[in-house]
Amino acid sequence: MQWFGHFAVTRESTHRKGAKALSQFAFVNRDRCWEELEWKGKHGQSPAVVATKLHYFRDLDVLETVENFLEYVPDFWSSDELANSIKDGEILQIDEEYFVDQFLYLMYEENSKDAWHVVEDFLMDGQFSSLCQHLLIHLDEERLLGFLNSLGKLINPTMQCKELTFPCCWLEVLLPGHYDHISLDDLVFLNCVIAKGRQLWRLMNDEEQHEEWGQMEELLKD
Structure with a gap:
C-alpha cells in the first residue's frame, strides 16, 4: 500500500x-466508483467536501479501497491516471526484486510480445555507451569475450578510426581483424595502456609498488 x-x-x-491517481480517477468517475472508497471514520466523505479539503483523504482506508478497486473497478488499473503516476518508474523502487521476477515471467513464461517490445525499444533507443556501462558489467568473462567477438564481426572502421584519430579507435581497428584469436586479458591490458596510460606509467616507475609491478611482468610474459 x-x-x-x-x-x-x-x-x-x-x-x-x-x-493522486486514485483520487483523480475517483473524482472523474465518482458516479460509479465513489462508493468503493472505504473510510476509517463512522461515515464517509463526499466529493464536494474532499475537493476543498484534500487532507480528508487521509481518513481513507487504503487497503480496503484498493481491494474494492481490484474487484469492482477494473478499468482503474488501465487508466491514464494510474499510468501517469507510474511512468517515471519510481514505483519499481518499492520492491525491485518482485518487479524483475514479474517481468522475467512475462518474457520467458508468458512469452509476452509487449514485454519483448519494451526490451527491444530500450536497446534500440539507448545510447550504445550507456547500454555497455549498464549491461556488460553483468557478464562473466566468457560472455564478455563472446560479445566482443560478435561486435568484431559487425564493425566497419571509419577512415578516422583507421588513422587512430581518437583514443577509442583502437577497438574498431583491432576487433574486426583479430576478434577470433585475441584474449580478454589482451583486450583489458590494451584498454588500460590506451585509456590509463599515464597512471600505468606511474605505476611502473613507482618503486613502492613492487607487488603490482611483479603482477604486471607476469601479465606481459603471458
Missing part, C-alpha cells in the same frame, strides 16, 4: 504518486 498512501496533509496542495 506504499504507493497509494501518499495523500496530502494539511496545507499541501496535491496528493502524490498512487494517491
